[in-house]
Amino acid sequence: MTAKFTGRGALLAAVSMVMAAPGLARTDYVANIDIVRTGADPAAETLTGHVFHDLSLDGARQADEQGVAGVIVSNGRDVTTTDADGAYTLPVYENMTVMVHEPAAYDVPVNKDGVPQFFYHHLPEGTPETLRYGGLAPTGPLPAAINFPMIRTGVDDEFSCVMMGDTQPYSNTEIGYVRDGVLDSILDQDLSAAECVIMLGDVMGDDLSLLPRFMDLWSVIDLPQYYVHGNHDFDFDATTDEHSADSWREMYGPAYYSFDIGGATFIALDNVVYPCGPEDNGPGGRDACADPERVVYNGRVVERQMQWLEATLAEIPEDRLIVMLHHIPFVSFIDSNTGRHQTDNLAEIHALLAGRPAVSFSGHTHTMEYLAAGEWFQGWEEQVGVTRLPFDHVVGGAPSGNWYWGDLNFDGTPLAFARGGTPPGYMIVDFDGSDFEVNFFAANLAPERQIALSFNTPQFRTWFDELFAWADEREDPAAETPPLTVNDLADLRLFTPQDLESTVWLTANVWIGDRNTQVSASINGGPDLPMTRTQAGNGEDVRSGAEWADPFAAVRQMTIGRFGWQSTQGEDRAQGFEVWQGSSYGPATPQPAETWMIADSSTHLWRLEMPADLPVGAHIVEVTAVMADGREFTDRMTFEVRAERPFPYWDNTLWEDQTN
Incomplete structure (x- = not known):
């Protein structure tokens, strides 16, 4: 299978930025906001502070660092903008977060992990109940001022x-x-x-x-x-x-x-x-x-x-x-x-x-x-x-x-x-x-891989329906063996004339596709044949089930061998696998995923009914998806039409009378 992709273009070129300090990247500006506690009035009903240009890059407002005008500041409810000197005033209420809205021409500082620092929580006594992960620590009395530093970087x-x-x-x-x-x-x-x-x-x-x-x-x-x-x-x-x-x-x-x-x-x-x-x-x-x-x-x-x-x-x-x-x-x-x-x-x-x-x-x-x-x-x-x-x-x-x-x-x-x-x-x-x-x-x-191609065959639909129904009704996977696995599924890229008469759909899952995406297929270099989106998005309900499933994903979801992983000397919790809050799956025979996870409906699946008169032999189909903005993705797949399905396993009939 091959693929090609065009897109993104000029945005992969470097973005030039005019920084406050030469060579300073966004995550290099590491600092805290400036909290002034001296002179605080615990009974204050308003909060004041400044947004300032942090020329010293230390987060603390110096006497020569000018304010930044017109910046949005809020308490999580009320919103204001700074005056010509960068000053702001906001009402105070219990359990508020005071935060500055970073303007496009500026950067706020980050912490050591790169998390932007543009906020101050105000909850003097902290979270009023004991929480498993600690809650919000007491912040103490309202500061006299909360000053927000930022550096000018320019706009791109x-x-x-x-x-x-x-x-x-x-x-x-x-x-x-x-x-x-x-x-x-x-x-x-x-x-x-x-x-x-x-x-x-x-x-x-x-x-x-x-x-x-x-x-x-x-x-x-x-x-x-x-x-x-x-x-x-x-x-x-x-x-x-x-x-x-x-x-x-x-x-x-x-x-x-x-x-x-x-x-x-x-x-x-x-x-x-x-x-x-x-x-x-x-x-x-x-x-x-x-x-x-x-x-x-x-x-x-x-x-x-x-x-x-x-x-x-x-x-x-x-x-x-x-x-x-x-x-x-x-x-x-x-x-x-x-x-x-x-x-x-x-x-x-x-x-x-x-x-x-x-x-x-x-x-x-x-x-x-x-x-x-x-x-x-x-x-x-x-x-x-x-x-x-x-x-x-x-x-x-x-x-x-x-x-x-x-x-x-x-x-x-x-x-x-x-x-x-x-x-x-x-x-x-x-x-x-x-x-x-x-x-x-x-x-x-x-990165150019953007489409998953498969075929929805009569054998797939029968296999899917039986296995899905069993998985939907199972109570104890460890005690039950599925009626089918992926090994029981007939080759999805090989079908007979009888299969074509019973309907075989070519499916294309275009992962980023939407209602404006045009998808077409060409068989053996022939004309482009339009594919149909399984969900039109015109007010209809979700279409789900074998007929609307994505065989490429569903096959991989419906036989998971990791259920069967176990060891004689390993830890108890290492048997099978764990997901969610330590829920254990296995050890058991290979199983399907939970049925609500199966890809039996999608907004980005297209299909084409394959022609019933395809001749016996090998064929190539190429699928092209064109986005509304002109981006184009293609992928191709080889498939076969045979008069009858060949025996899938090792043929030992010519070896039965021979000894080692």
């Missing part, structure tokens, strides 16, 4: 950001998978144009004690690390949403914030409400929020944050691109009928963004979904009150794939094809003013 509208959905390691072993998968692959990229790395939530897998190692590991990328708070990043033992992100705030920083780069304004939201309550009650699983016996989360942006969002947008020029970053999707294809996994008040957010150039990036679903403007699916109107999208919404895949299931691949990381059929991977988003281009890359595959 052309830049890129590395983005990804759920890394979600539940263990140190899985942090190793992140290191050896996406991180190692990203380091092979040309990052000369890159300005940031953005994690779209579920950075952790419920264990926040892993976060310091994770941040240190990602410091090798030499880019500022912007993290979004997800539903596996909160304190599960918190009793109120007010404090469910406190350990995150202590270890990383704010749960929501904003900043500028080039011609784009990035707004990171925390749209995970945990624990949710009766106010979240509704369809699509949100009734669990009103059940006092259950403790669950819901996708919603709370009132205080909405007030902050509206006030922040009021300060942003309307021609700037607004890049919304959040964990739970605003809307999703895979969860289109599930309200709890989408954002309740999306219609209100869309109204705030009306008329602006905008794009949404999220994670959560472990799917790659490029939902282009104008698209909609059944369930959205009932669940979140919207239909056709006013701008592009991108659900950004997952470095963890389907939660690190799957056998180990060449680099020793799990071959964990995600729901929808994308491999573990990451995005590089290129920006140019208010324009952007989203690129998806599979971890440790050649």
Whole structure:
């Protein structure tokens, strides 16, 4: 199989920056913000401070360091801008985070891991309950002033950001998978144009004690690390949403914030409400929020944050691109009928963004979904009150794939094809003013590999249905042997005339494909034959099952040999494999993944019914995907038509009467 790819172009050239100090890269400016405690008034109802040009690069404001005017500063609710001297004043309230909005022409300092330092938490007594991962430590009385340092760097509208959905390691072993998968692959990229790395939530897998190692590991990328708070990043033992992100705030920083780069304004939201309550009650699983016996989360942006969002947008020029970053999707294809996994008040957010150039990036679903403007699916109107999208919404895949299931691949990381059929991977988003281009890359595959080709045959559909039904009903995998494995599946690239009469579809999973992507196939160099997207995105429901599955991914998901790994001298927990919160799978005979993980539906799968009159012999099919912006991906595959299926195993009939 071969592939070729064109795209990204000029953005791979180096970005020149006018720095405050020659040769200073963004992660070289390491400093803290300037906290002035002398003269503090514990009863003060307002907070004052300055945003200043840190010429000394030490984070502390010197007498000769001038203020920076017109910079947005907020307390997480109220928003103001600095005056001509760089001064600001904000109201004080309990449990606020004071933060500065980094302007496009400036850089704020970072800590040793590259985490931007632009905030100060105010919670004098600390988290009011004991939390497993510590909560927010007492901050003491309100300081006399909070001064935010930054350095002038100039503006370049052309830049890129590395983005990804759920890394979600539940263990140190899985942090190793992140290191050896996406991180190692990203380091092979040309990052000369890159300005940031953005994690779209579920950075952790419920264990926040892993976060310091994770941040240190990602410091090798030499880019500022912007993290979004997800539903596996909160304190599960918190009793109120007010404090469910406190350990995150202590270890990383704010749960929501904003900043500028080039011609784009990035707004990171925390749209995970945990624990949710009766106010979240509704369809699509949100009734669990009103059940006092259950403790669950819901996708919603709370009132205080909405007030902050509206006030922040009021300060942003309307021609700037607004890049919304959040964990739970605003809307999703895979969860289109599930309200709890989408954002309740999306219609209100869309109204705030009306008329602006905008794009949404999220994670959560472990799917790659490029939902282009104008698209909609059944369930959205009932669940979140919207239909056709006013701008592009991108659900950004997952470095963890389907939660690190799957056998180990060449680099020793799990071959964990995600729901929808994308491999573990990451995005590089290129920006140019208010324009952007989203690129998806599979971890440790050649960057030009963008399509997975296969055939959906009658044998595949029969095999899939029987094995899927068995896996859906199984109770104890260790006690049961599957009726079929991948060894029982007939060669998908070889079929007979009878198979063609019963329908064989060529399938092309174009990982970054959307409703505007044109996909065609050429058989043996013949004319281009248009392929059809399995989901049109015109209000229909999710189409799932054998007929709509991606055979390339599903075959790899439905026989996992790692179930059977065991040893006589190893540790008990080393048998089979562990995922999630230490859940054990195996030792058992090879098994399919959980059925809800299987790639039996997708927004980026195209298919073509193969001609029934194909002659017997070997053939080549080449598939071309053309994106709306002109990027072009191609891949090809060899297949066979035979009068009858050949015997698949070693033929010993001529050897039976011979002895050794």
